[in-house]
Amino acid sequence: MFIQAMNRFRSAMQLQDFSRRNAEIDGVRGMLFAALADYSNPHLLEETCAAGQLRRLECAWAIEQVIVATYQVQNEVSAVSDRLSHLQDKICQDAVTVINRCESHDELDFIFPEIIRIKNHDLAVLDSWQNHVDWMQSLPSSELKLLSSADFNSPDTQYSTINLAEPPEQLVYESLTEKSHFYSLRDQLLFIFKPELRREYEFYISQQAVITGHKTLVTSNLQQASDLTVANLYYYFKIRDESKDKTEVVSAN
Numbered sequence: 001m002f003i004q005a006m007n008r009f010r011s012a013m014q015l016q017d018f019s020r021r022n023a024e025i026d027g028v029r030g031m032l033f034a035a036l037a038d039y040s041n042p043h044l045l046e047e048t049c050a051a052g053q054l055r056r057l058e059c060a061w062a063i064e065q066v067i068v069a070t071y072q073v074q075n076e077v078s079a080v081s082d083r084l085s086h087l088q089d090k091i092c093q094d095a096v097t098v099i100n101r102c103e104s105h106d107e108l109d110f111i112f113p114e115i116i117r118i119k120n121h122d123l124a125v126l127d128s129w130q131n132h133v134d135w136m137q138s139l140p141s142s143e144l145k146l147l148s149s150a151d152f153n154s155p156d157t158q159y160s161t162i163n164l165a166e167p168p169e170q171l172v173y174e175s176l177t178e179k180s181h182f183y184s185l186r187d188q189l190l191f192i193f194k195p196e197l198r199r200e201y202e203f204y205i206s207q208q209a210v211i212t213g214h215k216t217l218v219t220s221n222l223q224q225a226s227d228l229t230v231a232n233l234y235y236y237f238k239i240r241d242e243s244k245d246k247t248e249v250v251s252a253n
Helices: 002-012 018-039 042-046 050-073 077-101 105-138 141-149 168-177 182-193 195-212 219-224 227-252
Strands: none
Touching: 002 018, 002 050, 018 050, 042 050, 050 077, 050 105, 077 105, 077 182, 105 168, 105 182, 168 182, 182 195, 182 227, 195 219, 195 227
């Protein structure tokens, strides 16, 4: 259905009659929403592993972007801005769902570099798109008219392809795996989308630091530390705390 909608969209854009073109685009959007409902089916997502969920959700995000494009070609600027904002929020929420679903090193090896790239590139593009739309919306009609007649295509523009042996996100992940473990790595990924979780970890570390006499681990220092440091320290104290509790229970018995 998605492919059919794309073909119909391409044909609709060739129509010269404005009302017929808009009617066709409305029809395309209806098909896209139907396809989106299939890809976002929560029952199917529940039965899929973390890696499978990520791939399925990426398809849903792609469909959402085409829906945004249908509004843009109809010059529905407010709708474009609203859908882009919704999509960015959804990607962040979906990323947290996928990370929480991750249960093995193999899954983490797959999703960690992918999600980092989504954060650093895909979300950055969507944010830039929304900023551009919001800026256009703020312009007076006289400037919009001048902008629409401008030619931004430069004949001197050159495009090059850079082939990397490994994506930079993969190299970062490989470096982190040498200094951390599964649960710490997974939480470092969560910190990106849930900064409040990192603050909870900082608070816990500072509490344990007072008990154990680690005077440098105050909140102000922890706020400057890397995600790697915070996650590793959290699990260091967590394991230590749990071991102490078990020892006390054994002693009491």
